[in-house]
């Protein structure tokens with residue numbers, strides 16, 4: 001079983017509110033269909049979630065009643081993005097079923113506390129493809145919180161011990177620095193936990209309330225410490241996801257799971 005995360009910057013144009021990249025999603029859905037693997041899909045919120053979450057300061061937790069409207073609007077938008085993702089999967093005959101995090105987990109002080117992932121198990125066992133996503137959630141001490149897709153990946157990896165975790169990004173993989181702003185950035189084909197600690201990534205320029213690539217490196221480190229390999233690949237380049245899934249060589253970064 002694989003755990004696959006579609007980054008928000010692959011599925012949406014992060015500079016424009018609620019702009020879905022339909023063609024990219026159709027291509028990725030086709031690749032998943034062709035590969036015929038068992039997986040759980042997690043997707044980021046992209047410009048459906050981050051712009052509103054930033055506007056209403058949702059990552060800070062409750063500060064003003066106006067945020068209730070912001071919470072509700074943000075949830076509706078990420079649910080809409082989820083519907084677009086599901087539609088593309090259904091067109092390619094993938095029996096995708098949505099599992100919205102806000103109805104499943106509770107946070108306390110911005111960290112997940114009560115997590116019941118038995119639904120994922122049950123759907124997988126029955127032959128469905130569970131799809132979950134970055135969402136807003138209730139928080140026992142802060143009122144509410146943001147649950148990023150990366151946090152979900154981390155918890156799901158710990159509970160379900162997938163064969164591999166795959167991050168589908170808008171870059172070929174990991175670089176020594178941010179390739180979007182640094183022309184000297186070098187591509188890294190393989191890395192260990194020790195290597196990860198060395199690589200700095202500058203903050204991206206878009207509204208990203210969950211720390212972008214920097215947060216992702218923390219997530220990957222904790223997955224690697226569970227002994228699980230992580231793959232980073234470019235979702236904008238046709239067939240890379242498919243090739244990885246069928247075990248064919250293609251450009252990607254492999255982060256080897258193992259001890260620190």
Ligand code: IP8
Pocket residue numbers: 008043044045046049050053074078133134135136146147148149150209210
């Ligand atoms: O895009 C963020 O999820 P991510 C969720 O996976 C919201 O970091 C609501 C902004």
